[in-house]
Amino acid sequence: MSTLRPPRQDRAAATRARLIDAAYACLLEGGYSATTVGAVQQRAGVARGTLLHHFPTRATLMAAVVDDIADRRVRVLSSGTAGPPADGGWDGVVDLVWRDLQSPAFAAALELWVASRTDPELRAALAPVQQRVITAARHAIIAHVGDDDPRVPTLAQFTIDLLTGTAMSRVVDPDADVTVVVQRWKQTLATLSGGR
Structure with a gap:
């Protein structure tokens, strides 16, 4: 039995939201200077290329x-x-x-x-x-x-x-x-x- 994957745009929107939530959490915990691309990437659990695709x-x-x-x-x-x-x-x-x-x-x-x-x-x-x-x-x-x-x-x-x-x-x-x-x-x- 195959599981249907959500449409690509839904997955993309979910990833984008996860990245924004991760950046928000970084801001609250460590402030602006600690909210680096690397910190957000790590917190969101995505590959660097994924983050850069959404936010260059x-x-x-x-x-x-x-x-x-x-x-x-x-x-x-x-x-x-x-x-x-x-x-x-x-x-x-x-x-x-x-x-x-x-x-x-x-x-x-x-x-x-x-x-x-x-x-x-x-x-x-x-x-x-x-x-x-x-x-x-x-x-x-x-x-x-x-x-x-x-x-x-x-x-x-x-x-x-x-x-x-x-x-x-x-x-x-x-x-x-x-x-x-x-x-x-x-x-x-x-x-x-x-x-x-």
Whole structure:
């Protein structure tokens, strides 16, 4: 009895996904500098030629990982956008944005942001993808608080920026208790938004 093999394009897509997952895992474990073609190849368990067939350069591999990370973050942010504005208001917004910033995908994105400072090719790949994540965050915020108040865009940007900076501060001090900052921002938003 013969076993039917999946079509070639399905196998190719599965291999490509395995390579991207391996690169993502390398980023999380060792950072950008440790995410070499060789490390990804070894982690994915494929031949070098297979990896190079899908991703001829490290830059093309990293561009695919950038897209994958954005997809992961957008899924987290989109989890709060189903249906009408949530009852959580601005507290729900803070919780949703903070959940994204605590995800492994954000940690991987942070690795890429730092590396992009001196890597113009990586920076060019990151810029439009980062915009996609910000757009998803704004849609999620509108799902929580609506868009009828002219303060919403400014408060949304403040929330994203303040919480991103707070999350980044934990890189230097992983034991920092940042919950007080998150709670104080919720209180501040209640005042700035007029109690909405």
